[in-house]
Structure formats: structure tokens, C-alpha cells
Amino acid sequence: MIRDFKWSEREKKIARRAYDRAYEKECAGILNEVKQMMEGTKDPRDIWKVEDYLDKKRMETNAKYDYRYSVLILVFGKLMQDGLIEEKDLSGLDQDKIERIKAIGSDPRLR
Amino acid sequence: MIRDFKWSEREKKIARRAYDRAYEKECAGILNEVKQMMEGTKDPRDIWKVEDYLDKKRMETNAKYDYRYSVLILVFGKLMQDGLIEEKDLSGLDQDKIERIKAIGSDPRLR
Numbered sequence: 135m136i137r138d139f140k141w142s143e144r145e146k147k148i149a150r151r152a153y154d155r156a157y158e159k160e161c162a163g164i165l166n167e168v169k170q171m172m173e174g175t176k177d178p179r180d181i182w183k184v185e186d187y188l189d190k191k192r193m194e195t196n197a198k199y200d201y202r203y204s205v206l207i208l209v210f211g212k213l214m215q216d217g218l219i220e221e222k223d224l225s226g227l228d229q230d231k232i233e234r235i236k237a238i239g240s241d242p243r244l245r
Numbered sequence: 246m247i248r249d250f251k252w253s254e255r256e257k258k259i260a261r262r263a264y265d266r267a268y269e270k271e272c273a274g275i276l277n278e279v280k281q282m283m284e285g286t287k288d289p290r291d292i293w294k295v296e297d298y299l300d301k302k303r304m305e306t307n308a309k310y311d312y313r314y315s316v317l318i319l320v321f322g323k324l325m326q327d328g329l330i331e332e333k334d335l336s337g338l339d340q341d342k343i344e345r346i347k348a349i350g351s352d353p354r355l356r
Contacts, residue, residue, distance in 0.1 A: 157290070161290045165283065180276075185303055
């Protein structure tokens, strides 16, 4: 079972770095979207569209980013689907973990 | 009592225009603040500070803008305090309404 994988100290460091980088990329994407929304409007009242968008993104992001080791393979698989984690970011993890992440990352049912 | 003031059709039009303009200025101020927050940061994760700020402003703005005629004198007085309505915007209202709005607008206890 995915949730029974053991993580060595070295793997935990690699996972944490990949996770943090993905999160930063996620936030950068949201920030750029907000910039575009703000550049594309002439009506100041559209600021509430930005607020609606950010509220939605906060909820989605909170649901998506979960660093419990019991779910991390699944989280990484989804981040790979979204292009926020690449195989090279996982270099140093056990090969069986990498394979599971890639399998989830390419599973069309999870799109 | 302020809430017992009668509003003629002509006054309603003037009031609506002043109210809408103040609201647009309010939103423009919030939009500019968000732009500055976003220009002043290098960490994409600060996008959540923008969300916190906008959530707070939405609540404040919802509480501040209330177009019921029973409270409009008070609302206009506060908007005058905030520099979002000027005496000239009220031109055409009954003089007693204008005086009450100005009195509220300059009342230090309401700051």
C-alpha cells in the first residue's frame, strides 16, 4: 500500500525540497494570473473577481498540498500531472516510489 | 431622526451617483494597494497575503456600503470622512441633509 512506504531521512529531504518547489511554482502561477486579471480590466470593481479567484485557489491549494508521508506519493503524482514536479526532482528516492508517482502522474482517470 | 428623512426622486438620483462614485473610488484604492503589494514582493507565496487583505476589505466594504435610505446620511458622512465623497458631490440635496452629512463627516468620535 502506498501509505505504508517508509521514507529514509535522505528521502524526506528530497521530498520536502520537491514539494516546496512545486508549491512555490503553484503560487507563482496564481500570482501571474492575478497580474493578468488586473492588467486586463478597466473597472476597479473587478477587484472582487480577483478576490473570488484567490478564495477558490486557496481552497484548491489547501486540498492539494498535504505533506503527510501516508499520502505523499499520491500528492506527488498529482503534482506531476500538473507539471509542477518532474522526474528529476525525485532523483534519490527509491525506484519503487518513483514508479508509483509516475504511474499516478500519467493516469488519465486522475485528470 | 436621520432615518425619517424623505428623499425626492431627484435627490435619489444625486445620491445614487455620489454613492456609486465613492464605491468605485474605494475599489480603485484597494486595487492600487494590491498592485503595490504584488510589486513589492519577490516571494510568490505572498499571494496569500493579498488574499487575506482582499477578504478583510470585502468584509469592511460590505459593512460600509449600505444604500438603504434610512441609513444613507450616516453612510455618506462616513464616506466624507474617508475622502470618498465631497460636498460638491451632494449638490442638489436638501440643505438639511447636507448639513447632517457634513456634521457626521467631521465628527472625530466616528473616526
